[in-house]
Amino acid sequence: MVVTTSHVACLFIRFSQFSCAAIVLGIIAYFINQHSRDNGVGSLSREIYVEVIAALSVLLSLIWMIPFTWQSLYYPVDFLISFAWFAAFGVLVNWLFNYPCGNYSYYYYWGVLYSFDPYCAKWRTAEAFSFIAGLLFLISAFLGIHIYHFVSDRSVGVDDATESATR
Numbered sequence: 001m002v003v004t005t006s007h008v009a010c011l012f013i014r015f016s017q018f019s020c021a022a023i024v025l026g027i028i029a030y031f032i033n034q035h036s037r038d039n040g041v042g043s044l045s046r047e048i049y050v051e052v053i054a055a056l057s058v059l060l061s062l063i064w065m066i067p068f069t070w071q072s073l074y075y076p077v078d079f080l081i082s083f084a085w086f087a088a089f090g091v092l093v094n095w096l097f098n099y100p101c102g103n104y105s106y107y108y109y110w111g112v113l114y115s116f117d118p119y120c121a122k123w124r125t126a127e128a129f130s131f132i133a134g135l136l137f138l139i140s141a142f143l144g145i146h147i148y149h150f151v152s153d154r155s156v157g158v159d160d161a162t163e164s165a166t167r
Contacts, residue, residue: 007148013140014065019131021057024088027126028054031119046095050088050130057081057133078137085134088153092127096120 028051035044144156
């Protein structure tokens with residue numbers, strides 16, 4: 001198997017996907033835990049959806065970081081997971097739009113906004129990393145198309161030419 005720059009980029013993107021999904025998984029698990037303690041914040045169904053997408057992404061990105069799985073056809077699944085992440089981002093943004101994050105805020109002398117609500121910062125962090133995860137899965141899908149249809153064809157052509165020349 002020939003390791004190209006595309007394969008190294010794919011491995012880096014898979015690790016970044018794993019990192020973003022793990023961050024979202026931890027934050028949303030914290031919010032789900034808060035529901036059992038003090039009625040929590042956020043819609044439990046939204047949090048469960050994001051949690052399932054994050055857990056699935058962590059699992060798949062770990063499996064797909066194994067070097068022997070590079071030649072497989074995974075880009076359709078990458079597209080589906082990226083759309084699921086964008087839906088998770090929309091769900092998180094939609095809920096935060098209705099949550100009063102600005103109630104405990106004030107403007108500092110230079111116009112910088114400070115918020116003392118701990119849920120807002122964590123929720124926005126989950127939003128940001130869910131969007132980044134969606135982008136990374138989308139980039140990985142396009143990179144998978146490139147590797148599967150262009151890099152694999154070229155390496156097969158080179159092997160066939162070398163093999164026929166040695167006969």
